[in-house]
Amino acid sequence: MEGKDRAERPRVEGDALKGKRVVVGLSGGLDSTVSLCLLKKAGAVAIGITLILLDRHSDVIVPLIEKITEKLGVPLIILDQREEFKKHVIEYFVAEYRAGRTPNPCGMCNRLVKFRGLYEAMRRTSSDLIATGHYARIVQKNGKKFIAMGADRKKDQSYFLALIEPELLDHLYFPLGEMRREEVRKTAEKAGLVDLIRPESQEICFLTGENYRDFLEREIGKRKGRILSEEGKILGEHEGFYRFTLGQRRGTGVAGGKRLYVLSIDPVTGDVILGDERSAYRKFLEVKLLNQFEPLAEGKTYRVRIRQNHEPAEARIQKLDEQNLLVSFEMPQWAPAPGQIAAFYEKDILLAGGIIEKAFN
Numbered sequence: 001m002e003g004k005d006r007a008e009r010p011r012v013e014g015d016a017l018k019g020k021r022v023v024v025g026l027s028g029g030l031d032s033t034v035s036l037c038l039l040k041k042a043g044a045v046a047i048g049i050t051l052i053l054l055d056r057h058s059d060v061i062v063p064l065i066e067k068i069t070e071k072l073g074v075p076l077i078i079l080d081q082r083e084e085f086k087k088h089v090i091e092y093f094v095a096e097y098r099a100g101r102t103p104n105p106c107g108m109c110n111r112l113v114k115f116r117g118l119y120e121a122m123r124r125t126s127s128d129l130i131a132t133g134h135y136a137r138i139v140q141k142n143g144k145k146f147i148a149m150g151a152d153r154k155k156d157q158s159y160f161l162a163l164i165e166p167e168l169l170d171h172l173y174f175p176l177g178e179m180r181r182e183e184v185r186k187t188a189e190k191a192g193l194v195d196l197i198r199p200e201s202q203e204i205c206f207l208t209g210e211n212y213r214d215f216l217e218r219e220i221g222k223r224k225g226r227i228l229s230e231e232g233k234i235l236g237e238h239e240g241f242y243r244f245t246l247g248q249r250r251g252t253g254v255a256g257g258k259r260l261y262v263l264s265i266d267p268v269t270g271d272v273i274l275g276d277e278r279s280a281y282r283k284f285l286e287v288k289l290l291n292q293f294e295p296l297a298e299g300k301t302y303r304v305r306i307r308q309n310h311e312p313a314e315a316r317i318q319k320l321d322e323q324n325l326l327v328s329f330e331m332p333q334w335a336p337a338p339g340q341i342a343a344f345y346e347k348d349i350l351l352a353g354g355i356i357e358k359a360f361n
Helices: 030-041 057-072 082-098 105-124 166-171 181-190 212-220
Strands: 021-025 045-052 076-080 129-131 136-141 144-149 225-229 234-238 261-265 272-275 281-292 301-305 313-319 324-334 341-346 349-360
Touching: 021 030, 021 105, 030 045, 030 057, 030 129, 030 181, 045 057, 045 105, 057 076, 076 105, 082 105, 082 212, 105 129, 105 166, 129 166, 144 166, 301 324
Parallel strands: 021 045, 021 129, 045 076, 225 272
Antiparallel strands: 136 144, 144 349, 225 234, 261 272, 281 324, 281 349, 301 313, 301 341, 313 324, 341 349
């Protein structure tokens, strides 16, 4: 692609990183550890930053990270963000499910907790950049920096960054953006770091192995209700509407017959509606914009992602007011869930992010 719209990656590698002061968010996992290793190798003055988000982090994760930073010869700063995490992530998570919605705790944590903490650490240490282990890239378009999808599309995490504040873009660097996961693992092996890295987990970080439905039952209590067909026929009962999410098929408690999917959840009556696969598709969304890296143009077609593993789909937008958009997909999309992030892309460049408020036909 030629011309002024071409997106290029800013040159902050090699010699350009030498001597740069970079705060690196460390979780003790593979990706953040290798990011730190690569920055050290490039000659950056790296400073490890660990955010204490939960009580157990002090006893479990911090000692692990101390071993990693000691091996790499990097100073470590520990920031206590337990109060912020509880308010902006855990309480938000519970409140959204209580309202019959499906939240995205990682996206909200990035917006209100992690990157704010890292930015503050950057300022306090007079550093130049913030680095994390996200599989995403920083590119330039018309002289301005943007987040773009990572080269490894299977691991791409740009979706989770759709809500972070635009002011951060000039300070962000993602060392793994051009790498594939296999390369990252090999880098850790060559550096002798594998034995120090904590195992990867796909669970929500504050659940510690607990099923999220059981966690919500403890927080919200049992909210028994009816499971209904689209026609209003009673198919069964449930222990709590928060145990369901739109598009869900397994674990509904309704067995036999054709496959049925969750179509809607009413937190007031407690009713959960099931129907066939075709009934779960939606053509329109109402989205509350929280963030624009570039103003979205009314009537223009963008690629819109409605969940992490969703292939972005083409859609036009219409402004309803200063903050809310009507999103019209060219083709109906499978089970968009209110509460999830809607991320707007131009090709692979992330332009904006918001929260799905409604999905309808």
